[in-house]
Amino acid sequence: MTTTLNMVKTGKWYDKIIGVRHVQCILCFFCLSLAYAWRVNLTVALVAMSERSNQTGLDEDVIEGNYNFTESEKSYMQSSFFFGYIVTQIPGGYIAQRYGAKTLLMMGLTACAILTLLSPLSLKVGGWQGLGAVRFLAGLTQGAVHPATHSLLSKWAPANERGMMSTICYSGSQFGTIVTLATSGYIAHSFTSWPGIFYCGGACGFLWVLFWWRFASSTPETHRSITREELKYIEETRSVGKMQDARKMAPTPWGSIFTSMPFLSLLIVHCTHMWGFWTLLTQIPSYMRNIYEFNIESSALLSSLPYAVMMILSFFFVWLSKVLQNQKSLSLSFNRKFFNSVGHWIPMLSLIALGYVPRENEHLAVALLTLTVGISAATYLGFQVNHIDLSPNYAGTMMGLTNAAANVMSALAPLAVGHIVKDPKNVNEWRTVFFLAAFFYFIGNLLFVVFGRTDVQWWDSPEPVDEESVEAGVPLAPDQQNGQKIIAKS
Template structure:
């Protein structure tokens, strides 16, 4: 493989020694992993509980809420979620992601305790919507805060694996809450127990995280010096230690940013359409009972969690060996994560209750293969700008969150008769089309190289920056295995 001058300068960058064994960065990764698990308990509990809350399937109380009310309940979480995204990224950068994330998760856990009481009030669905908006605000801090922490803690040579491992907690949390919901519904607690358990675990995690978590390696006094130097050299987010103004204009005029935004929106539409509507689809179209529905609804997310842990080391290996550039790897795995599910959803639209086994297989593939996106757009914020990964995640997750609001509402408008497979077919075709277009934009415009605006205070103007200037900037903030960008 031929190298140009920029490749030569980058490859000459001396890689620091990698520390052996389990280090401080791994402790933080474990904490954040469980934070994702319990955070998704808070956001997914309503998707699992909405079926027994609105059907007389146990001794627990139920409520006569029609499809429109249920769609509003399922989407209301994202009203607060979207609104807090950018402020959360800025708060994390200014005051520290640890305190913002810990306090918000504790608050979300407390809110979960009040869901059963709210549902029992007059116009209980409105009270539930209010609680879901507030829960959305608490959970809207998660991705901007975690991205801010990852940019400080995760070396670029381990970015796919550690970041994906942490974020795979979302899939495991979703799978656990869906898989255990049937057992909880059949217990003496009934569906209210789902809220009590998810709330209690979230509060417990927040207390532990506020005790053991850290905003940056510099906050851990007992940290190994070799590991500290290794992280500092390969994160690219240390800078001068002084707060830097977010370069909003540069971000919003950056084509790679819009490629990233498109990929994030596509993933969010597909993921949350299936997450919020799958239990209803399985119950009405595939005619599965609540208990088996709970287990089968969880299966795709178990598959996604496992695949996240499989594809992320493969991605890092291909990048670190120089087989693929970072940019090519991001586009390849993101395409796998969105275009294979696209095909599965089109086929799923033609399944009936007699073909439920094939339908479940397609659903499992469609959700499970989404794991590829964890090595695609999800870590691309840190590729483009380690210093502003948190605020950037706030922007893209906020705008993508609009998809989370629209998806249940559009499903509610299209699926007026929940037992009608042809109406669900329209939903699956729309989702497939969004996957196609959004990932295509990422393939055309996406990049995975540090952008010049990552450190605007130290950057020469683009009109006077030489190739060597740019190469030396990249060598300071990326892994030494980065090769010159190929076309994907």
């Protein structure tokens, strides 16, 4: 008992087990939960809109005249979010890096919460075009979520906790999706009808903003209640390089970033990952319905099952990562590439197998689908945290770059499927889709394994060359050597 009290007084137990940095992590978890809940809510609401209700009041007032959307109108409403989402990826990462993630995320989610509350009214006043415009604006407000989260993690996460903290943060996306799918049906059949899906989501957003405003901070150095011990622990362990002051940060080294093979391999693996992931999420329901006559969308449990498994496995992989870290002979590079291979090459194999499951064995197909989506959670400990490994100072900007490119691939994947699959009941055409996604999974991870790195790159914290040291024969650090090469060339 005395030992425990002493540990609390010195800050060691508090700092290393339940420190302020973990509070930031939990807040980011719910940030991602809300962000993804607001993406999924329209998909569920559209189903509820198509069902004529016997309820009176708000249901009849709002829904009347908005039932008979064409498939084209539905696709425009759903895709309008992503058109806005892509636009603010790179600016969002740059702003978070320069001015801090706290204010950017607070403003973005506040705006998105307001737009979520206005969604039913926009549909009543402006029809599907009005709702599409609101969804586009919501996408603009969310574009900075991933880059800003990465920027915040780069400041708060010690190197040995980086994988764990990023996994906890990003598993919020599955949690938000699961909760939305599980509860929206009940909300839609309550007295609020389908508008309640948007009202509940928007109200939760304002609750999160209050906690974020009170307890969050862009950096450990600016947090009001962090202990000296925890601050010292984070500063000494978060990066091999030097964290720059955001107010005095060197200009973003765009040329060095785009000529860096570790970054380019990261860019490619992010794009190929999103191609496979969104091919699954957008096309598998159609595949199951046409090949197995199994309507997976009709069951909230089956719709959320892959996400639930993904969330559970993400925490299992965190535990496994900690076990591997305790093996001193295994490097961080091995850790990243091992988990990325698990998250890409096992889905690659299960996708190919899915195309050969007999029509009468739909339950095996569901199991393979769940495995394919669920085990991709391993990538949270792979490429998805590698931006911070390469450059803690510019991690937000780099996440904006790769996520913007990856979301373009997310939009192209369904279009490619539309060109390949002419007859939805032709299993051979679907096999071509799966082989293409498997090929992308293979190539992306192969490049990451070969060219991926985990050491901080020299351009992360450039330092001016000390000419007196050079003349005196003092050896230069790698970043100074590269700086000297640049000066010499110029």
